[in-house]
Amino acid sequence: MITYNEKNRTIKLDTPNTSYVLGIEKGGFLLNLYYGRRLPDDNLWALTRRLASASFSPCDPEYTDFSTDVAPMEYPTNGRGDLRVSALSVRNSDGNSVTDLRYVSHRIFAGKPDMPGLPHLYVTDDSQCETLEVTMCDAYTNVEAVLVYTVFADCDAISKHVRLTNKGDKTVKLECALSRSVDLPSMDYDLITLWGRHAKERQLERRPLAHGLQGIHSKRGSSSHSHNPFAALIENGATETNGNVYGFNLIYSGNYVITAEVDHDATTRIVTGINPEDFGWQLNPGESFITPETVHVFSAEGLGGMSRTFHRLYDTHLIRGRWQKEKRPLLINSWEAAYFDFDTDKLISFAERAKELGIEMLVMDDGWFGKRYDDTTSLGDWKPNPERLPDGVKGLKEKINAIGLELGIWFEPEMVSPDSNLYRAHPDWALQIPGREPALARTQYVLDITREEVREYIYESVASILRESDIRYVKWDMNRPLTDIGSRVTRPGEIYHRYILGLYELMDRLTTEFPDLLLENCSSGGGRFDMGMLCYSPQIWCSDNTDAVARLDIQEGTTLVYPPSAMGAHVSVCPNHLVGRTTDLRTRGYVALAGTFGYELDITKVSDEDMEIVREQVSDYKRFGHLVREGDYYRLASAGSVLCSAGNPVKGGRIGRSYAWSFVSKDKSEVLLTYIQKTGEANVRPEIIKLAGIDRSKRYRLDDGRSYTGDELMNIGFVTDRQRGDGSGSIYHFTAEEV
Numbered sequence: 001m002i003t004y005n006e007k008n009r010t011i012k013l014d015t016p017n018t019s020y021v022l023g024i025e026k027g028g029f030l031l032n033l034y035y036g037r038r039l040p041d042d043n044l045w046a047l048t049r050r051l052a053s054a055s056f057s058p059c060d061p062e063y064t065d066f067s068t069d070v071a072p073m074e075y076p077t078n079g080r081g082d083l084r085v086s087a088l089s090v091r092n093s094d095g096n097s098v099t100d101l102r103y104v105s106h107r108i109f110a111g112k113p114d115m116p117g118l119p120h121l122y123v124t125d126d127s128q129c130e131t132l133e134v135t136m137c138d139a140y141t142n143v144e145a146v147l148v149y150t151v152f153a154d155c156d157a158i159s160k161h162v163r164l165t166n167k168g169d170k171t172v173k174l175e176c177a178l179s180r181s182v183d184l185p186s187m188d189y190d191l192i193t194l195w196g197r198h199a200k201e202r203q204l205e206r207r208p209l210a211h212g213l214q215g216i217h218s219k220r221g222s223s224s225h226s227h228n229p230f231a232a233l234i235e236n237g238a239t240e241t242n243g244n245v246y247g248f249n250l251i252y253s254g255n256y257v258i259t260a261e262v263d264h265d266a267t268t269r270i271v272t273g274i275n276p277e278d279f280g281w282q283l284n285p286g287e288s289f290i291t292p293e294t295v296h297v298f299s300a301e302g303l304g305g306m307s308r309t310f311h312r313l314y315d316t317h318l319i320r321g322r323w324q325k326e327k328r329p330l331l332i333n334s335w336e337a338a339y340f341d342f343d344t345d346k347l348i349s350f351a352e353r354a355k356e357l358g359i360e361m362l363v364m365d366d367g368w369f370g371k372r373y374d375d376t377t378s379l380g381d382w383k384p385n386p387e388r389l390p391d392g393v394k395g396l397k398e399k400i401n402a403i404g405l406e407l408g409i410w411f412e413p414e415m416v417s418p419d420s421n422l423y424r425a426h427p428d429w430a431l432q433i434p435g436r437e438p439a440l441a442r443t444q445y446v447l448d449i450t451r452e453e454v455r456e457y458i459y460e461s462v463a464s465i466l467r468e469s470d471i472r473y474v475k476w477d478m479n480r481p482l483t484d485i486g487s488r489v490t491r492p493g494e495i496y497h498r499y500i501l502g503l504y505e506l507m508d509r510l511t512t513e514f515p516d517l518l519l520e521n522c523s524s525g526g527g528r529f530d531m532g533m534l535c536y537s538p539q540i541w542c543s544d545n546t547d548a549v550a551r552l553d554i555q556e557g558t559t560l561v562y563p564p565s566a567m568g569a570h571v572s573v574c575p576n577h578l579v580g581r582t583t584d585l586r587t588r589g590y591v592a593l594a595g596t597f598g599y600e601l602d603i604t605k606v607s608d609e610d611m612e613i614v615r616e617q618v619s620d621y622k623r624f625g626h627l628v629r630e631g632d633y634y635r636l637a638s639a640g641s642v643l644c645s646a647g648n649p650v651k652g653g654r655i656g657r658s659y660a661w662s663f664v665s666k667d668k669s670e671v672l673l674t675y676i677q678k679t680g681e682a683n684v685r686p687e688i689i690k691l692a693g694i695d696r697s698k699r700y701r702l703d704d705g706r707s708y709t710g711d712e713l714m715n716i717g718f719v720t721d722r723q724r725g726d727g728s729g730s731i732y733h734f735t736a737e738e739v
């Protein structure tokens with residue numbers, strides 16, 4: 001609910017448990033007065049208080065008792081007095097970038113405005129949310145900024161983006177156009193971010209804030225493995241289950257920044273948006289620019305509360321289409337089963353064995369097109385290799401269908417190999433700077449999808465195969481960062497963002513023409529695991545590291561923000577191509593079961609004994625998959641040392657020896673508890689795990705007949721089975737019965 005208090009000139013945005021308050025200061029400065037636990041009233045003294053200026057602070061000549069440099073500014077601009085990090089900087093036709101926005105008007109309405117060309121949150125009915133639009137204007141340049149906030153009736157989340165319009169008669173350049181800024185009155189927080197690299201994505205890191213700038217960014221052209229576009233500020237002493245946490249996320253897949261600045265008064269500003277480095281957007285008179293949407297969440301129930309809000313929001317208001325709610329096909333992927341070494345017969349043998357086990361789809365990964373016998377060639381030549389697929393994709397699909405499975409297919413549409421017919425025909429289609437040979441990565445270049453003809457070629461390459469062969473699953477891969485940012489048609493400062501807009505246009509078109517399509521995004525594993533992608537692709541490949549023990553930290557970090565239902569997770573062989581460890585096949589199943597679940601191994605080589613375990617896993621997936629897709633997720637124990645970094649444990653104060661998590665159905669009638677011991681230890685007693693989020697007043701019966709009260713499970717805990725080896729574990733399924 002959003003309310004305007006005319007007397008105090010405050011606008012209060014309420015979610016079920018949080019409030020966010022804006023103040024309109026004299027002179028039209030827009031202040032960021034409060035964000036936190038819900039306030040019952042909008043007439044509180046603290047909200048009517050306005051900050052004065054500090055000595056030597058720059059002031060507007062008309063308002064000398066007020067300085068933007070010490071006030072909590074809602075959308076800080078460059079060069080007029082607020083000398084902290086800015087959210088907006090516009091270079092005007094005189095050549096300077098002084099920018100000064102003042103309040104003009106605001107309106108409050110039910111529903112949420114569209115954001116053409118950008119992924120965004122949605123509602124199915126206007127009554128599910130309310131929107132505030134605050135219009136501000138720079139009187140000197142006539143650049144207008146409309147700050148758009150949406151509050152959701154069912155989630156403690158607020159989304160925000162900014163619509164910038166040049167209402168003047170001279171061209172200007174946006175040099176920094178961020179989506180959001182939040183000013184908090186203290187620096188008593190730790191900053192939590194998710195760093196990573198290929199095969200080690202989304203590792204949680206916690207560090208105390210310090211004076212000055214700190215934060216994360218990407219200039220790789222994608223959200224990247226290096227830092228996920230998410231940050232949390234967690235109050236000192238707050239944990240997984242207790243304390244105040246602010247979570248910030250960006251619905252964007254390209255270059256971004258999340259910067260926190262602690263100033264000389266020990267206040268904290270955190271800004272989020274498109275990375276201003278290498279960004280410069282020409283805005284001609286009458287033109288508009290929309291920033292990506294951001295999401296912020298406040299939780300008074302620690303990190304766990306924050307994660308569940310993100311999950312609910314994305315499950316309900318971001319992921320869309322048929323696969324939002326429907327059970328996803330249980331698939332087996334050919335990559336770790338065969339890499340580049342396969343033909344039709346091999347794929348058929350995988351499908352036949354998979355069918356016996358109840359697997360529903362075979363995904364043909366890299367290697368089916370052009371002369372793609374290794375990764376040095378053929379990207380861009382999206383025609384089936386007749387040696388491997390003599391009857392084309394359609395012929396293979398018919399054979400796989402005859403066995404009783406669906407066929408899915410891999411593409412890497414944004415790329416071109418120098419050794420390809422496409423590159424030979426159109427060398428200028430690759431991003432490049434004239435006179436410089438573009439850098440290679442995995443022996444490939446990046447296509448300039450800011451160009452319409454390039455997008456058209458890509459679209460038809462993918463769509464014609466889907467049309468012809470009636471394929472309903474695509475793994476959309478992207479295996480290198482962007483470099484050599486030069487285009488025949490696009491202005492240099494606009495390439496990165498127009499690239500992402502081009503990508504969104506392609507994905508939007510594809511999911512519109514093929515509404516049944518299940519798109520699984522991938523980028524060298526989980527290098528583009530972000531909200532932008534989730535809008536088109538309801539599941540994202542989490543990591544090329546499929547080792548179950550390594551996955552524990554990767555998946556735990558991922559769940560900090562992203563719903564488990566979106567987390568691509570497969571059972572693979574071990575040791576595998578990346579990790580030399582052997583982990584029990586059952587554990588590999590338990591870990592994959594916490595995500596989308598599937599297989600990625602040569603199923604024809606699995607022993608008879610292991611086949612029985614695979615059968616059990618498939619049956620577990622069919623019995624419990626709905627809990628992962630629809631239930632609430634609780635992290636109950638963690639051995640992830642990163643969770644406990646900076647000497648400040650997130651979980652109950654110690655580094656555990658195990659991981660435990662649970663999925664609780666929305667009506668609390670079912671619970672799936674998973675317990676995995678990271679490293680086997682001698683002479684330790686079985687661990688006791690306290691359940692969370694269940695109904696205290698109910699009795700919960702385990703599948704083996706043992707029965708406990710909800711109170712018992714939450715207060716005393718559940719005694720897990722003794723585990724012996726590294727990475728051994730168990731799952732427990734409870735069903736509630738009325739007491």
Ligand code: DGJ
Nearest residue numbers: 335365366522524525544
């Ligand atoms: C990188 C992906 O992460 C893998 O899963 C696989 O699809 C390969 N690319 C194929 O080249």
